Each structure stands twice: as C-alpha cells, then as structure tokens.
Amino acid sequence: MKVKIETIADGLNFPEGPAFAPDGSLWAVELKGESLLRYLDGKLERFQVGGKPNGIAIDRQGMIWFCDAAENAIRKFDPYQLKTEVLANRVDGEVLAQPNDLAFDQNGNLLFTCPGNSRTEPTGYICVLKRDNSVKKIIENKYFPNGLAFTNDGKSLVFAETYAHQLWKGDWDSQNCEWLNGQVWCNVGGPAGPGGPDGMAFDQQGNLYTAVYGTAEIRIANAGGAVIDAITLPGQNPTNCAFDPFGRYDLIVTEAEKGLLLHVSFERK
Numbered sequence: 001m002k003v004k005i006e007t008i009a010d011g012l013n014f015p016e017g018p019a020f021a022p023d024g025s026l027w028a029v030e031l032k033g034e035s036l037l038r039y040l041d042g043k044l045e046r047f048q049v050g051g052k053p054n055g056i057a058i059d060r061q062g063m064i065w066f067c068d069a070a071e072n073a074i075r076k077f078d079p080y081q082l083k084t085e086v087l088a089n090r091v092d093g094e095v096l097a098q099p100n101d102l103a104f105d106q107n108g109n110l111l112f113t114c115p116g117n118s119r120t121e122p123t124g125y126i127c128v129l130k131r132d133n134s135v136k137k138i139i140e141n142k143y144f145p146n147g148l149a150f151t152n153d154g155k156s157l158v159f160a161e162t163y164a165h166q167l168w169k170g171d172w173d174s175q176n177c178e179w180l181n182g183q184v185w186c187n188v189g190g191p192a193g194p195g196g197p198d199g200m201a202f203d204q205q206g207n208l209y210t211a212v213y214g215t216a217e218i219r220i221a222n223a224g225g226a227v228i229d230a231i232t233l234p235g236q237n238p239t240n241c242a243f244d245p246f247g248r249y250d251l252i253v254t255e256a257e258k259g260l261l262l263h264v265s266f267e268r269k
Contacts, residue, residue, distance in 0.1 A: 055101030199240025
C-alpha cells in the first residue's frame with residue numbers, strides 16, 4: 001500500500017487513543033503525561049486530568065470517556081465545563097484491573113478491556129458498563145486484552161490479545177450484553193520482544209487496521225481475518241489508530257516511541 005505520512009504533532013508523552021468528536025476535533029491522550037489532547041484547526045491543546053489516561057471513546061454529546069490505568073477507573077471529561085468524573089471503578093466487588101481501551105456499542109453500552117498484570121498469566125478480562133451504570137465481566141482469562149472495535153454493523157466485537165499476538169472475534173448481543181461464539185479470528189503477529197496488537201479501527205470496506213506495538217507497522221486484515229497489507233511507520237511503537245468520519249484525514253495514528261500524532265493518507269488510483 002502506497003501512503004504518505006505527515007506528522008501532526010511530536011514530542012508527545014506516550015500518545016494513545018485517537019478519536020473524533022462531533023464538532024470535528026481530534027482527541028488523544030498522553031498516557032505518561034496525565035493529559036487529554038485536542039487538535040483542531042491546526043492547534044493542539046492539553047487538558048490535565050491526572051492518572052494514566054489511555055483509550056478514548058466520545059459520545060454524541062461530545063463527552064470524552066477514557067480509561068485510566070493508574071486510577072483503575074473509567075472516567076469522563078466534559079470539554080465545555082472542563083470537569084472530570086469517575087463513572088466506574090469496580091466489578092464484582094473488586095477494583096478494575098488497569099482499564100486500557102473502550103468502545104460504545106449501538107445501544108450506548110460501553111465495553112472496555114482490563115489487562116491488569118496479564119502479560120504472563122491469562123488473567124485479563126473485558127467488561128461492559130451498561131446504560132443502567134452496572135458493570136459486568138463479559139470475557140475472561142486472556143493474555144493482555146487491549147484494543148477493541150465493533151464491526152461496521154455493530155453485530156460483532158473484535159479485540160486484541162496483545163501478548164498472544166492474536167485478534168479474537170465474536171457476536172455481540174447488545175440487548176443482553178453478551179459476547180457469543182468467540183474465536184481467534186486473526187493471527188496478526190508481533191515483535192520478538194514485548195508488544196503485539198494494540199488499538200484498531202475498521203475502514204468503510206470492513207478491513208481492520210491494527211497498530212502492532214513493537215513492529216513499526218499498522219497491519220491490515222480483511223473481513224476473513226487474513227492479513228493482506230501493512231503500513232510502515234516512522235516509529236517502532238504504534239499504539240492506536242482512527243479513521244476520520246468527516247473525511248478530512250484518512251487514518252490517524254498515535255506512536256509512542258517518538259511521541260507522534262500521525263496522518264496517514266492513502267494514494268488514490
């Protein structure tokens with residue numbers, strides 16, 4: 001795949017979680033900078049929120065929902081009032097295990113990964129924060145569950161099991177908040193050392209773009225789960241990616257080794 005890569009911002013302190021708000025602004029986090037980032041009209045702003053902010057999901061009201069791996073919580077930032085609040089920090093009577101990434105389903109339920117310390121033991125899990133504010137585990141016993149994304153029709157959920165270098169896919173029942181018929185869908189690979197598949201995003205054709213931490217690549221899988229192409233990046237540790245629903249950018253990528261916010265534009269035939 002022929003692409004052009006432009007640096008939107010550099011010098012960032014472990015950027016993650018790009019997402020677009022209804023007003024067209026691009027948001028990301030600095031996991032090691034305790035900040036949320038907003039990029040709009042060529043201007044980058046920082047909002048200090050503390051903790052270790054990670055993945056981002058933005059609701060229809062423009063509220064910024066994010067995982068906080070330090071506070072073991074799901075938090076929400078109001079960019080108009082400049083206030084944050086904790087929405088969830090426990091499941092089954094226990095503190096959440098370092099929430100990592102999150103995504104809304106079509107009914108407004110919020111799914112999020114909790115890898116905790118599951119790099120060498122399969123103790124990671126995935127939860128749903130339901131619209132009634134209750135939290136329940138829906139997937140358990142995984143090696144560092146990380147990025148996650150819904151297919152374009154909202155009927156299936158894919159997530160990355162980073163330290164197994166694979167992607168899982170299953171049916172999502174949004175009414176009962178259950179993940180069904182889950183199976184390994186794509187062996188996306190990873191580095192020889194620490195790392196593997198991280199954040200991800202579907203394009204309009206149903207191909208999945210996955211940031212593979214430690215490889216300097218976004219790897220592209222087709223609807224059948226086969227890796228069909230890759231994008232080489234100027235940095236070893238891509239963490240996540242997002243498509244612009246407004247059509248101004250092609251693919252936005254966060255990269256942690258060099259602290260970059262990147263725009264990947266595709267060469268049109």
